[in-house]
Amino acid sequence: MIMITGVDVEQINTLQLTDIERDIVNQKKKSEIVYRYVSLEALEFELKMRSAIINAGKALKASDATFAVFKNSRCNEQLWTRTDSGGFRLISGMRPSIGINDIFKNGQLYSFECATAMIITLYKATLTVLKKDIFDVYFQDLYLRDWNYDSDLQLKIIEHNNEVFPGDIVYFKNPDHNPATPEWQGENAVFLGNGLYYGHGMGIKPAEGSIASLNRRRIPGSTTSAYLTDEVVHPDFEYLRNLSTSRHLLPGNHHTEDTIVARIGAHMYTLYSN
Known part of the structure; x- marks a missing residue:
């Protein structure tokens, strides 16, 4: 409202x-x-x-x-x-x-x-x-x-309660990132609307694409997925x-x-x- x-x-x-x-x-x-x-x-x-x-x-x-x-x-x-x-x-x-x-x-x-x-x-x-x-x-x-x-x-910084608006900055967290590459512990991204996010180094992707990119940079053998956190920044x-x-x-x-x-x-x- x-x-x-x-x-x-x-x-x-x-x-x-x-x-x-x-x-x-x-x-x-x-x-x-x-x-x-x-x-x-x-x-x-x-x-x-x-x-x-x-x-x-x-x-x-x-x-x-x-x-x-x-x-x-x-x-x-x-x-x-x-x-x-x-x-x-x-x-x-x-x-x-x-x-x-x-x-x-x-x-x-x-x-x-x-x-x-x-x-x-x-x-x-x-x-x-x-x-x-x-x-x-x-x-x-x-x-x-x-x-x-x-x-x-x-x-x-706001807890979004599943409400993210275009122009918000979000964070994809990778809890099992490989310690050898700490830069992939997560990804800050702009929500562009229409299901797309821009993350520097990842490009423009849907949430699933960003999560998949982070999952490829986990500790070998990990099954703990990266995920979109519940906070936004603007x-x-x-x-x-x-x-x-x-x-x-x-x-x-x-x-x-x-x-x-x-x-x-x-x-x-x-x-x-x-």
Whole structure:
């Protein structure tokens, strides 16, 4: 069930939605779980973000970026510094939007594992929806590695109760993976809808295909199958929506024709207008 504060749910029909966005709405309407939104705009923003996550996953698959464990990761060193732990830190002064877009433009220069791929996918989707000026303000000092190093997307981990929506990040666990290949202990993947998942290093497959791929990387003789876990990850959509509308200068901030400098917490950020 969908509930929108102060709005008749039938007003959803006034939104210009893609087929996949309409499918998400219909799935939520039929659910026994109540999905609450503060406004019609909040629902619309989530749907646009989910579409962007799907498209970013497909684009990363097509980018020629390859799979590698952390010790063998690679990046474009004109934009990123590779850390000792295999992550990528954006070079100081580089616009975050340029760094993220380069991964999709020059994918052959990059190799990383599946959790990093999911973070990259989420950043690309956020950049698409928020646009580069806002993204460059709020996503300074990017560090790409895995979930433990990300905070500015405000990621939410939710038990899905058998309800997974296109644009969710899921995890296939391989409990009996071969210790010689710890990178196959599981696979992070974007649910693309229509029963398909994108996992970096595995490609686009149905759940059964992802599970079969992991099962081929078990301890020899194991009969314990890999499986899709009951948790999903996605950004805090309402938090990101608020970023998209909070472009007002705070008292004491300064701006020129080309830039706006804004204070957010203890940090100063520069918004480029060109």
